[in-house]
Amino acid sequence: MDPLDDVFAAMRVRSAVYARLEAGAPWGVSLAGGESARFGLVVRGGCLLEVEGMDQPVALAAGDCYVLAHGTPYVLRDHPDTPTVSCVSVVRDRIGGLVELGGTGTAASVICGWFHFDQRAAKPLLDLLPVLLHVKMERARALALQGTLQLLAMETSEPGLGSSLLVSRLADIVFVQAVRAHAAAHGESQTGWLAALADARIGPALRAMHKDMARDWTVESLAAAASLSRSAFAQRFRERVGQAPLEYLTQWRMFKAGNMLGQGNAAVGTIAGAVGYESEAAFSKAFKREKGMAPGAWRTAARETAVAA
Numbered sequence: 001m002d003p004l005d006d007v008f009a010a011m012r013v014r015s016a017v018y019a020r021l022e023a024g025a026p027w028g029v030s031l032a033g034g035e036s037a038r039f040g041l042v043v044r045g046g047c048l049l050e051v052e053g054m055d056q057p058v059a060l061a062a063g064d065c066y067v068l069a070h071g072t073p074y075v076l077r078d079h080p081d082t083p084t085v086s087c088v089s090v091v092r093d094r095i096g097g098l099v100e101l102g103g104t105g106t107a108a109s110v111i112c113g114w115f116h117f118d119q120r121a122a123k124p125l126l127d128l129l130p131v132l133l134h135v136k137m138e139r140a141r142a143l144a145l146q147g148t149l150q151l152l153a154m155e156t157s158e159p160g161l162g163s164s165l166l167v168s169r170l171a172d173i174v175f176v177q178a179v180r181a182h183a184a185a186h187g188e189s190q191t192g193w194l195a196a197l198a199d200a201r202i203g204p205a206l207r208a209m210h211k212d213m214a215r216d217w218t219v220e221s222l223a224a225a226a227s228l229s230r231s232a233f234a235q236r237f238r239e240r241v242g243q244a245p246l247e248y249l250t251q252w253r254m255f256k257a258g259n260m261l262g263q264g265n266a267a268v269g270t271i272a273g274a275v276g277y278e279s280e281a282a283f284s285k286a287f288k289r290e291k292g293m294a295p296g297a298w299r300t301a302a303r304e305t306a307v308a309a
Contacts, residue, residue: 005210008176017095017096017113017114018095018096018111018112018113018114018167018171019091019094019095019096019097019098019099019111019112019113020043020097020098020099020109020110020111020112021076021099021101021108021109021110021111021112022098022099022100022101022107022109023047023078023100023101023102023107023108023109023110024101024102024103024104024105024106024107024108025078025079025082025102025103025105025106025107025108026077026078026079026082026083026102026103026105027077027078027082027101027102027103027108028075028076028077028078028082028083028084028085028102029075029076029077029084029085029086029087029090029101030073030074030075030084030085030086030087031073031074031075031076031087031112032073032086032087032088033052033071033072033073034071034114035071036071036114036115036116036117037067037068037069037070037071037114037115037117037126037175038067038068038071038072038074038112038113038114038115039065039066039067039068039112039113039114039115039171039174039175039178040060040065040066040076040110040111040112040113041064041065041110041111041149041152042060042061042062042063042064042065042108042109042110043062043109043110043111044062044107044108044109045062045106045107045108045109046059046060046061046062046108047060047076047077047078047108047110048060048075048076048077048078048079048080049066049074049075049076049132049134050074050075050076050077050080051068051072051073051074051131051132052072052073052074053072053131054131054132057080058132058134060134061136063136063149064134064135064136065134065135065149065174065178066132066133066134066135067132067133067135067174067175067178067179068131068132068133069126069129069133069175070126070129070131072131072132076110076112078102078105078106078108085101087112091112096159096163096164096167097159111152113167113171115171115175129179129194130182133178133179133181133182134182135178135181135182148170148173148174148177149174151170152167152170152171152174155167155170179194182194195240195241196237196240196241199236199240201226201227201228201233201236202226202233202236202237202240202241204225204226204227205222205223205225205226205233205237205245208222208225209222209248209249209252210252213249213252213253213256213274213275213276214273214274214275214276215276216276217245217246217249217276219233219234219245219246222237222245233245250286250290251290253275253276253277253286254275254286254287254290254291256274256275257271257272257274257275257283257287257295258287258291258298258302260274260275261295261298261299261302262298262299262302262303263302268280268283268284268295268296271283271295272284283295
């Protein structure tokens with residue numbers, strides 16, 4: 001099991017809204033910040049992406065995709081000096097449709113969208129993602145993403161029955177593929193989960209943990225999975241992941257337990273055994289220490305959140 005499988009399975013896109021911008025130079029649009037993640041696909045032409053907190057704009061070309069997982073404010077425009085209009089003012093009544101703006105100069109077509117996640121389930125991954133995921137067309141490993149984006153482009157250009165549902169599902173796939181493509185391109189230069197997945201030694205240990213979370217893992221047994229000595233493994237794991245191996249294991253056990261509590265009716269004792277605890281009492285104590293509330297309270301809160309959504 002890939003270490004990201006657990007979180008991707010839990011953090012499905014609850015909904016996605018989008019609009020297709022057909023713009024002619026000069027044009028510019030600003031998007032305010034919020035809780036939802038944002039994504040975009042340049043279908044035709046090019047533009048500049050300016051993200052709050054980043055010093056330099058990013059040049060986007062046809063086929064490029066971007067994801068702002070943290071809902072960071074950003075601007076799209078044809079030139080650094082072009083004034084912008086608020087996205088809300090031009091898209092408000094045309095969600096899911098075509099939005100024309102700008103002048104009669106060089107044309108660009110951009111699909112802009114918003115992801116709405118289950119924030120509780122998505123938090124472990126979102127906390128470790130960079131501000132911007134930028135997937136360029138020329139990266140061979142992004143071909144699968146490009147295929148999904150082409151389907152998204154087709155669906156937004158000619159909406160039909162069930163388009164809203166289909167776009168939401170495609171957006172779900174776009175997010176997962178964008179993270180995968182980013183990890184493949186940048187994992188070796190980062191720390192955290194993405195870097196660990198790209199590491200030839202730490203990756204196998206992570207997959208072993210996630211495949212059998214109920215096992216009584218020790219640093220020695222994890223080091224064996226990584227084909228390293230205990231000390232070398234512990235040091236490398238901390239450098240790549242930012243945590244000690246058993247701290248990471250506890251975090252993920254509690255994450256998986258939280259998902260099981262929120263998504264099913266399994267007894268707390270059953271869930272405790274599934275994530276490696278011999279007693280319900282020991283599990284409940286560890287869960288409350290990690291999550292800040294008892295398993296039963298977590299289950300109630302998760303169900304209330306699901307109903308409200």
